[in-house]
Amino acid sequence: MVRALEATRRLWNDALAHRKRRWENERQATSHGLQARLLTAEREQDVLLGELHSQAGQDVLRRLDRAFKSFFEHRARYPRFKKFRRSGSFTYPQAYNRSVKPDVARRRLFLSKVGNVPVVFHRPLPRDSRLKTCTVVRESDVKWFASLVFEEVVPLQNVRPASRFLATKTPIGVDLGLLSLLATSDGEKTEHPNFLRRAEQRLKRLQRVLSRKQKGSKNRFRARERVASQHSRVRRQRLDFNHKLSAKLVGEHGFIAFEDLRISNMVRNHALAKSIQDASWGQLVRLTEYKAIATGCMVVRVPAEYSTQECVHCGTLNKIALDLRSFECCGCRGLLDRDTNAAQVVLKRGLAIAWLDQCKGRAGHARTQACGDRASAPQSTGGVSQVEEAGTIRPERAGNPRL
16 A cells, blocks of 8 residues: 555656646646546556556546646645655545455455455444445554445435424534633533643654654654654544534534634634644534534524624623623623623524525525515624634633643
């Protein structure tokens, strides 16, 4: 598998160099079809490419073509050449044509042009389903994983309608933050696990050891693997925590409303970027959304503007500082917890969006537009920072150095 991974890396670099050379010398664009035809001829001459499955090589060219499309659409930077690294991946896009054969009984996975590889299946394979794709990934800590995608037919009678399911379980709004990872509209709070902060001392020590090793030596290679292993451990801890938390939310509630935070803009705040990345809000929301599809739960994202300043009872906007986690509403004089109040505001906006969708299904687009003018969430953004709406404050102001 190492040779297959190296073949994909070299194929990416050669294809990228070919595109650059054609444009710089001839001012001609290069299509995926042209490079796919050239790959067929190159496989007969290059021994390393000949050992790579043909469709895995074509998938590398598709990845490069998608990278250029993202660049031209201003969604990514210009594609770069890949250095030799211990991590990488390659994909069998049509694994159903017997190029990949999982054998649970013998605990092995057959990969075309590679052979039988001993594996550990962490879950039973679905029955009466067809294998679609297989992606082999090598992590930076030299651990291999195979991701198998199956096409499974789900009978319609086993899918619970959303309206019937919503009537059996309570709706909930979720406010995402850093002091508390999330606060719900029913008053519950989940503390931030701070996996990266807890591992920082060990990571610093491993990085110091790595910096003292001679470049190119075997000891430096081993030290780099130990650093990568620690980072992978933190990533797996965060993923496991979010899986369990999302499963709990979906299992206990039939309607879940999240703030629609633009996290890529929020991490530009360098004082909070590490804590925001460690919180992994986007991963939690994505896991909840895909779990909700199987259970019939409804998940919506609502605008986050002024969610921590708007009073859930009277709708008054309270201009308060970030370090105040509870405040008295200047409109109704009610004492509000900032995080819980924000979660209740998120729930109110989420229910309004769900009601608008229901109106659209019943009366069509014209009536929906009229309903949106009456029942939409507050529209005055006023350039409010989403860092404030997430309930985040600077560590020195919070008085807690770990946040």
